[in-house]
Amino acid sequence: MDExxxxxxxxxxxxxKSYSSVEEFYRRKAYFDTxxxxxDRLNSSQSSSHHAHNKFSDWSREEWHRMFNDSPKPAKDxxx
Numbered sequence: 001m002d003e004x005x006x007x008x009x010x011x012x013x014x015x016x017k018s019y020s021s022v023e024e025f026y027r028r029k030a031y032f033d034t035x036x037x038x039x040d041r042l043n044s045s046q047s048s049s050h051h052a053h054n055k056f057s058d059w060s061r062e063e064w065h066r067m068f069n070d071s072p073k074p075a076k077d078x079x080x
Contacts, residue, residue, distance in 0.1 A: 028058040
């Protein structure tokens with residue numbers, strides 16, 4: 001088990017997550033990995049705040065937008 005897999009297993013345990021299939025497990029892990037990369041980018045780019053995982057770290061962008069009734073914006077229109 002590598003470091004990213006171990007971090008994901010810890011995340012699952014901490015947030016009491018379960019997945020219905022192996023395919024969903026790996027899909028959620030991919031979302032988690034993408035979130036990890038973004039957290040690392042944000043934390044390395046400034047020092048005024050600290051970003052970390054939360055119970056939504058295994059969600060897709062589409063799930064986020066549905067939950068918050070927000071339409072996804074084209075990449076060129078997103079503010080960074």
